Amino acid sequence: MAHHCCVPFCKNDARYDREKLLSFHSFPKDENLRKEWTMKIKRDEGPLFRIRKHTKVCSAHFKATDFKRTLTGRRDLRKGAVPSMFKWVSKSLEHHQPRAHHNVQNTTNQQSVHTERSNMAAKMVNTYRSGKLILDVSKSSEKDNKCDKFILSHYFNFSVGIIIPGVKELPKSLKKALQQDGMSVYFVKQVPLSLLISPFFLENFCRKGRLYMMSHGTKIDTEDCVALLPSGKLVMNLTKDTYERLGLEGKKSQFHDTRHHRYVVILNLLDASFAPGKKTYERVKWAFTDRLNLFYNMLVSWIPHSCDVSSSSVSTFFETHGLFSVLVGLKDKTNTFTDIKVPIVNSQEPNGTVESCDFEDLFDWLGSVSCDCINSDDLNGFLPLYEASDKILTNCLSYETRGFILPQTVQKLLHDLKDIVVDQNLPFVALTVHGFNDTPTTWDTREHGFQNNGDNLYTYVIFPDGTSWCYTAIGAFDTFI
Known part of the structure; x- marks a missing residue:
């Protein structure tokens, strides 16, 4: 029987694989491993997708190390192998040395994941892409020059949103930073x-x-x-x-x-x-x-x-x-949620595991909190698709301020949040910055893509182990610093 791949956006079909370069693999029988497969390929079992004996995932979505050869020359999957190569993920977290032409120094404190982007203004490290949602992973042990350059070159900021699980009131250090003293x-x-x-x-x-x-x-x-x-x-x-x-x-x-x-x-x-x-x-x-x-x-x-x-x-x-x-001045708004479930996140696994959600699910959760639609009991509320922690936090603060917010203020907020997440032993904190809709630039002199998905925002998620995730949502033709 001719098989085809069930992964979204994959068009591989055994009927057109004349050179027999592909192999097609059934879902594992182990329930936990099968669950991890469906999570990785971003499909849920239901009326529109049922896993049967002829439901296959092609070899293009596995690493070379996931296979073994039998004595007859047949290529089989190793036990516990999980698909990880997709169009929405440019590179895996597999460690490798940078190529010489990247002109990026490799350090022991930094995972080296480098991807080519001909339409980007600069090479990016530790980067994952999902459409125009870009994720950059970094450690606090690395120099802050890149982070500061990123923030300080986003000149025109309209709103700043802060989400802090486990906190009821905005910390004093953040209130002071938002006063923008000396920057009227x-x-x-x-x-x-x-x-x-x-x-x-x-x-x-x-x-x-x-x-x-x-x-x-x-x-x-x-x-x-x-x-x-x-x-x-x-x-x-x-x-x-x-x-x-x-x-x-x-x-x-x-x-x-x-x-x-x-x-x-x-x-x-x-x-x-x-x-x-x-x-x-x-x-x-x-x-x-x-x-x-x-x-x-x-x-x-x-x-x-x-x-x-x-x-x-x-x-x-x-x-x-x-x-x-x-x-x-600035106009602010504060929401405090009680008895809220926070998703389990592994800062070292942006693509998620069986126990933790991936970076896209976390981004959805942050959006639902900021939009005040996190209550899943409400039919019009947000229905979580992520792994939720069994621990119920007493409070979760969602704070937003709007106006003309200078990049120096955003820089100070981020540095203060890095101290807060460690001092108060929080699971994570998040800072989201939206640019003005009608500014002619996004970062530095780069033209703002207003016509097609003219998003102009970024989000930092900071973890207590020093890891930070930076999401960037840009327009379909925008360039990235």
């Missing part, structure tokens, strides 16, 4: 772009601090959106009409199509050639004044390099030019 945020009305390239503004704000500015109230798919990054780059995501009237050099948006004619212009305001009297500067000044005078409502925050200078100076600057400026 202002809403400024009708800011002319010509003002942002004035010599005084460039010298006193762009060069002497980290400036975060983004247009507010404009839709990135139908209107113009701009952002001034702390690197001094002015990013403009423009409609075709604005781009042609402005007269500056740019490029087509990677999401440019028949319905969305968009262009991206990036100006480096700190470049040596961008100075009064220079050709580039005079061209931009002409475009912003004589050609097309553009105004935007903007969210603004400035962190001066000098401790002797107040961050409110930027608000004073705009007010002296007759612009309305008002200080804006």
